[in-house]
Structures are given as C-alpha cells and as structure tokens.
Amino acid sequence: xxxxxxxxxxxxxxxxxxxxxxxxxxxxxxxxxxxxxxxxxxxxxxxxxxxxxxxxxxxxxxxxxxxxxxxxxxxxxxxxxxxxxxxxxxxxxxxxxxxxxxxxxxxxxxxxxxxxxxxxxxxxxxxxxxxxxxxxxxxxxxxxxxxxxxxxxxxxxxxxxxxxxxxxxxxxxxxxxxxxxxxxxxxxxxxxxxxxxxxxxxxxxxxxxxxxxxxxxxxxxxxxxxxxxxxxxxxxxxxxxxxxxxxxxxxxxxxxxxxxxxxxxxxxxxxxxxxxxxxxxxxxxxxxxxxxxxxxxxxxxxxxxxxxxxxxxxxxxxxxxxxxxxxxxxxxxxxxxxxxxxxxxxxxxxxxxxxxxxxxxxxxxxxxxxxxxxxxxxxxxxxxxxxxxxxxxxxxxxxxxxxxxxxxxxxxxxxxxxxxxxxxxxxxxxxxxxxxxxxxxxxxxxxxxxxxxxxxxxxxxxxxxxxxxxxxxxxxxxxxxxxxxx
Ligand code: GDG
Numbered sequence: 001x002x003x004x005x006x007x008x009x010x011x012x013x014x015x016x017x018x019x020x021x022x023x024x025x026x027x028x029x030x031x032x033x034x035x036x037x038x039x040x041x042x043x044x045x046x047x048x049x050x051x052x053x054x055x056x057x058x059x060x061x062x063x064x065x066x067x068x069x070x071x072x073x074x075x076x077x078x079x080x081x082x083x084x085x086x087x088x089x090x091x092x093x094x095x096x097x098x099x100x101x102x103x104x105x106x107x108x109x110x111x112x113x114x115x116x117x118x119x120x121x122x123x124x125x126x127x128x129x130x131x132x133x134x135x136x137x138x139x140x141x142x143x144x145x146x147x148x149x150x151x152x153x154x155x156x157x158x159x160x161x162x163x164x165x166x167x168x169x170x171x172x173x174x175x176x177x178x179x180x181x182x183x184x185x186x187x188x189x190x191x192x193x194x195x196x197x198x199x200x201x202x203x204x205x206x207x208x209x210x211x212x213x214x215x216x217x218x219x220x221x222x223x224x225x226x227x228x229x230x231x232x233x234x235x236x237x238x239x240x241x242x243x244x245x246x247x248x249x250x251x252x253x254x255x256x257x258x259x260x261x262x263x264x265x266x267x268x269x270x271x272x273x274x275x276x277x278x279x280x281x282x283x284x285x286x287x288x289x290x291x292x293x294x295x296x297x298x299x300x301x302x303x304x305x306x307x308x309x310x311x312x313x314x315x316x317x318x319x320x321x322x323x324x325x326x327x328x329x330x331x332x333x334x335x336x337x338x339x340x341x342x343x344x345x346x347x348x349x350x351x352x353x354x355x356x357x358x359x360x361x362x363x364x365x366x367x368x369x370x371x372x373x374x375x376x377x378x379x380x381x382x383x384x385x386x387x388x389x390x391x392x393x394x395x396x397x398x399x400x401x402x403x404x405x406x407x408x409x410x411x412x413x414x415x416x417x418x419x420x421x422x423x424x425x426x427x428x429x430x431x432x433x434x435x436x437x438x439x440x441x442x443x444x445x446x447x448x449x450x451x452x453x454x455x456x457x458x459x460x461x462x463x464x465x466x467x468x469x470x471x472x473x474x475x476x477x478x479x480x481x482x483x484x485x486x
Contacts, residue, residue: 009055009069009076009134010133010134010135010136010139011053011054011055011076011134011135011136011139012052012053012054012136012138012139012140013048013049013052013053013054013055013139013140013141013142014054014055014057014131014134014135014139014140014141014142015045015049015054015055015056015057015141015142015144016056016057016058016127016130016131016141016142016143016144016148016151017041017056017057017058017143017144017145017148018058018059018091018095018144018145018147018148019037019058019059019061020056020058020059020060020061020077020079021036021037021039021041021042021056021058021075022034022035022036022037022060022072022077023035023037023060023061024060024061024062024065024067034060034070034072036072036073041144041459041463042075043247043250043459043460044247044459044460044462044463045463046074046075047460048463048467049074049075049076050074050075054075054076055069055076055077055078055134056075056076056077056078057078057080057127057130057131057134058078058079058080058127059079059080059081059082060077060079063082063083063084063086063087064081064082064083064084065081066079066081067079067081078130078134080126080127080130081126082123085119086119086122086123089113089115089116089118089119089120090116090119090120090122090123090147091123091147092321092323092324093111093113093115093116093119094113094116094117094119094120095120095146095147096321096324097110097111097116097324097325097326098110098111098112098113098116098117098181099146099147099149100146100170100287101286101326102173102177102178102180102181103146103170103171103172103173104170104171104173104287104380104381104382105171105173105177105380105381106173106177106180107286107287107380107381108286108326110180110181111325112181112182117182117183120150121150124148124149124150124151124154124190125150125154127148127151128150128151128154128155128158129154129158131143131151131155132155132158132159132162135159135162137161138161138162138163139162139163140162140163140164140165140467140470140471140474141155141162141163141164141165142165142166142167142466142467142470143155143164143165143166143167143194144166144167144169145167145168145169145170146168146169146170148166149166149168149187149190149191150186150187150190151166151190151193152164152166152190152191152192152193152194152197153189153190153191153192153193154190154193155193156193156194157193163195163470163471163474164193164194164195164196165194165195165196165197165198165466165467165470166191166194166196166197166198167197167198167199167242167244167466168197168198168199168200168204168383169200169244169383169384170200170383171200171201171204171207171381171382171383171409172199172204172205172207172208172211173207174207174210175207175210175211175214178207178211179211179214179215184211184215185215185216188208188211188212188215188216189216191208192212192225192227192237194237195237195238195470195473195474196237196238196240196466196469196470196473197237197238197239197240198240198241198242198466199239199240199241199242200241200242200243200244200383200384200409201241201243201383201409201412202241202412204241204383204409205223205239205240205241208239209223209225209239212225212239220239223238223239223240224236224237224238225237225238225239236473238469238473240469242462242465242466242469243384243409243410243412243413243457243462244383244384244386244459244462245386245389245454245457245458245459245461245462246386246389246390246393246454246458246459247458247459247460248389248393248454248455248458249393249455249458251366251390251393251394252393252394252396254362254363254366254394255366255369255370255393255394255395255396256396257363259363260363260366260367260370261367261370263363263364263367264367264368264370264371265371267367267368267371268371271312271314271351271354272309272312272349272350274308274309274310274311274312274350275310275311276306276310276311276312276373276374276436277311277312277314277371277372277373277374278297278311278312278313278314278372278373278374278375278376278432279313279314279315279316279368279369279371279372279374279375279376279391280293280313280314280315280316280317280375280376280377280378281316281318281365281368281369281375281387282316282317282318282379282387283317283318283319283320284317284318284319284320284327284330284331284334284357285320285321285327285330286326286327286330286380287379287380287381287382288378288379288380288382289378289379289380289405289422290315290317290334290378291330291333291334291337292378292380292422292423292425292428293313293315293376293378293422293428294313294315294334294337294338294341294353295337295425296378296425296428296429296432297313297341297352297353297432298337298340298341298345299425299429300429300432300433301341301344301345301352302344305429305433306433306436308345308346308347308350308351308352309347309350311436312350312351312352312353312354313352313353313354313376314353314354314356314368314371314372315338315353315354315355315356316356316358316360316365316368317331317334317355317356317357318357318358318359318360319357319358319359331357335355335357338353338355341353342355365390366390366394369390369391369394369395369400370394370395372391372400373399373400373401373435373436374400374401374402374403374432374435374436375387375388375391375400375401375402375403376403376432377402377403377404377405377408377410378403378405378420378422378428379405379407379408379422380405380407380422380423381407381408382405382407382408382409382410383409384408384409384410385404385405385408385409385410388402388404388408388410388414388417389410389414389454392414392447392450392451392453392454393451393454393455395447395451398443398444398447398448398451399440399443399444399447400443400447401418401435401438401443401446401447402414402417402418402446402447402450403417403418403420403431403432403435404417404418404419404420405419405420405421405422406419406420406421407421407422413453413457414450414453414454416445416446416447416449416450416453417446417450418431418434418435
C-alpha cells in the first residue's frame with residue numbers, strides 16, 4: 001500500500017514535475033519539516049493520488065540534499081536530487097533563460113548555451129529514471145511542463161509498457177520562432193515519446209503539429225500525429241488542447257469568509273477609499289506586460305482622464321527567478337517606472353501606484369481581488385493566466401470588470417472580459433476607461449457569464465479530461481489499468 005513508501009514501492013499513477021507540491025523548510029532553531037505548497041495542480045490531483053495509488057516525483061526546492069521517499073498529507077513523494085550546478089544550468093539556464101523566452105514569442109532574447117543543454121539532458125534523464133523506478137507495470141505517467149520535455153522519450157525507451165502523458169503549461173511558439181532552437185529536433189523527439197501531449201490553447205497544439213511536420217515530415221491529421229516506429233509500424237500521438245483551470249469553489253469559499261471580506265474593506269479604506277481600484281497580480285516576469293500596464297495608467301494620469309483621488313492602481317509583483325539576468329533588469333525598469341509615476345502624481349493622501357514586491361498568503365490575494373473594481377491582465381504572452389480565473393471565481397457578488405489580454409490563453413474561454421491588445425497603448429487606455437465607467441448592469445451580465453465558464457470548467461474537470469483522453473487512447477493496448485477506475 002502507498003502508506004509505507006519505501007524505495008522499492010511502485011505505483012500505477014506517477015506525476016512528474018520539476019517542483020514537488022511540498023517545500024522543505026528549516027526553521028530558525030534548525031528544525032526541518034515539509035510544508036504542502038497548495039497549488040491548483042495538487043488540489044486537482046490530490047483525490048486521485050490518494051485513491052489510486054499514486055506518487056509525485058519532483059525536486060523538493062533545496063539543492064544538494066538527498067531525501068528518501070516519504071508520505072506527506074496522504075500523498076506519496078519521491079524527491080529528485082538537484083545540485084547547485086544543475087539548478088544554475090538546467091533550471092535557471094536552459095529552462096528559464098532559453099525555453100521560457102523562446103516559447104513566449106522571444107519577448108526577451110533567449111540565450112543558447114551548449115553547457116545548459118547538456119545539463120538539461122542530464123537532469124531530464126534523472127527525472128526519467130526516478131519515474132521509471134516508481135512506475136508499476138503498465139502504469140500511467142503524467143509529466144509536466146517545459147523543464148521536462150525530454151522525459152517522455154527517455155521513459156518510453158526504458159519502459160515501453162507505460163502510458164505516458166505530457167502537459168505543457170506555457171505556450172508553444174509558431175514554427176518560425178521554434179526553429180531558432182539549436183536542439184529543436186531533440187526536443188520534438190522528446191515530447192513525441194508521449195502518447196498524449198496537452199497544450200493550453202488549440203493554437204499551441206497546432207504550432208506543435210506544424211513543427212513536427214516541418215522538421216520531421218511526419219503525417220498529421222487533426223490532433224493525431226503518426227510517428228514511425230520499428231518495422232514501419234506507426235505509433236499514434238495525440239496533440240490537443242486542455243485549457244487548465246483553478247479550484248474555483250475553494251476560491252469562492254475563501255471570498256465568502258467574513259474576515260476576508262472585512263480585509264477587502266480595510267484595503268479600500270487604507271487606500272483612501274478611491275472610487276476605483278485597479279489591480280494587477282503577477283509574478284515579476286517580462287511576459288506579463290507590467291510595464292505596458294504602467295505606461296497606459298501613467299498616460300491616463302498625464303492627460304487628466306483619471307486622477308489619483310479617484311483611481312489607484314495596486315500592483316503585486318511577486319518575486320520570481322531573481323538570479324536570472326532579464327528578471328534582474330526588469331525589476332529595475334518596473335521600479336523606476338513606478339517611482340517616476342508616483343513622484344509625478346501621488347499626493348500625501350493618495351498614491352498613484354501601490355506597488356508590492358512580495359508574495360502574499362492566498363487569503364490576502366483573495367481580499368485584493370474582492371477589493372478591486374477592475375482586474376488588469378495585460379500579458380504579452382501567457383499559457384493560460386490563472387489570475388484571470390481566480391478573480392472571476394472570487395466575485396460571487398458578480399461585480400468587477402476583467403480586462404484581459406488576447407495573448408493569454410484564458411482569452412479563448414473568457415470572451416465576456418474586456419479583451420485588449422497590450423501593445424496598443426491607446427486601446428489599453430480606452431479599455432481601462434471603459435472598465436471604470438461600465439454600467440453596473442453590464443458588469444453583472446459579463447461577470448455572470450464569466451463565472452459560469454470558470455465554474456463549469458474547473459481544474460478537477462481539466463485533469464479528469466486529460467487522464468480520460470490519455471487512458472482511452474491507451475485502451476487499445478492490452479493490460480493497461482485505468483487510473484480513473486480506482
Ligand atoms: C504558468 C503559466 C499558466 C502570484 N503571486 C502570488 C500568488 N500568485 C499565484 C496566482 C496564481 C499563480 O500564482 C500564477 O499563475 P499564472 O497562471 O497567473 O501564471 P504563471 O505563474 O506564469 O504560471 C501560466 C500556469 O502556469 C498554469 O498552467 O496559467 O500561463 O505561465 O495562482 O494567484 N499566490 C500567492 N501569493 C502571491 O503573492 N498566494
């Protein structure tokens with residue numbers, strides 16, 4: 001049973017991601033402990049992991065430490081060891097300074113370094129080995145995200161009996177951009193080791209299939225790709241979109257708590273009770289369009305369309321990838337822009353931009369969403385953008401306006417948002433003014449439709465749909481246990 005995780009233990013469902021859903025923590029007095037880091041993915045997979053004999057393979061967040069397998073909160077955990085050098089080259093380097101910018105339309109220039117690639121191959125192999133060791137015969141393995149694109153192929157070679165799924169949380173770029181990657185064929189081959197490759201948007205799946213056609217010439221038809229195998233027998237790989245979501249009900253439940261609502265009122269008051277609160281919540285990342293948002297708001301103040309007495313912009317920019325070059329530069333640029341704008345427009349009683357380079361507890365995020373009249377999601381490119389969905393889930397009062405970039409995956413579903421092109425600063429300014437002035441009737445109508453979309457398609461539906469497609473596709477292979485049947 002999964003209760004007593006030992007190194008020889010194997011499981012019928014193996015989830016593999018760069019980070020584990022637990023953080024290793026060392027207290028001031030030296031006490032070491034594990035803390036669950038609650039994310040959408042854990043919430044979605046938790047029931048499945050508990051009921052169906054599952055294990056999570058990933059890195060526990062500290063370098064150069066070896067941990068044996070253990071059970072945390074009912075979930076079996078198999079930690080993967082990463083050295084400080086692995087982190088620098090595989091994670092900060094190849095994952096976050098090569099693949100991340102390349103897959104986000106080269107908003108920042110990707111760096112190509114052969115040593116980073118070598119580390120990426122080496123670390124992917126380690127994850128694949130750990131996953132193979134944890135998988136029982138015919139098990140389902142679900143690999144996550146851009147840090148682990150070589151794992152599906154490595155796994156298939158070691159364990160042809162496995163059913164392998166991969167989900168890409170970030171965009172997949174158009175062929176003209178993807179083609180820049182010196183290791184473009186190896187990465188495609190790595191992904192094609194999976195039976196099912198999931199993407200956020202239909203456009204991402206299309207970009208992937210086109211890249212496969214262009215670089216390998218494999219025939220594709222709709223979502224199916226026929227990969228030539230041994231003896232001329234083709235193996236069918238499915239590349240399809242599965243838009244990720246959130247645990248919507250848990251967000252609404254938090255928002256309904258009296259103390260969270262009281263906190264939202266307090267936030268408004270502390271900001272000087274402006275007529276309108278605009279809110280941005282992002283990891284501090286160049287894909288999120290934070291500078292475009294600040295520019296548009298600054299111009300609205302400059303041309304007198306809004307005043308600091310009436311409108312405040314709250315920007316949470318949570319610290320992210322602080323050792324990666326472009327992120328260090330971006331933080332300086334953002335803080336210069338915020339400082340200038342506040343210097344020019346803030347008064348003693350009213351701040352133009354209330355800027356926070358902090359991570360907050362989820363309760364505080366929910367209180368901020370409740371306090372915000374207008375949510376600004378101005379990403380230049382974003383796989384999905386969960387912040388947009390969280391804002392909608394929290395607004396049980398059906399009020400509030402979502403301004404949403406068409407370059408975020410969420411725009412495919414959240415059509416009743418005010419959709420914008422963040423590169424068009426005049427268009428963005430007009431959308432902000434429209435959101436500020438929007439009649440209550442229209443706000444309620446739009447938010448009702450948005451909420452239906454988010455609640456009908458929550459993260460549990462997402463993971464069930466992915467796993468169902470994965471196991472149905474594999475059902476033609478004999479002797480494969482169905483993880484959903486548990
Ligand atoms: C990647 C893709 C895709 C942020 N600051 C704080 C905080 N957050 C939470 C948000 C949200 C999450 O982090 C961010 O998710 P996003 O989807 O907005 O963006 P990425 O981090 O870039 O995620 C993205 C996602 O993967 C899932 O597939 O949607 O496109 O880029 O949940 O609320 N949470 C707390 N404090 C903070 O300060 N508690």
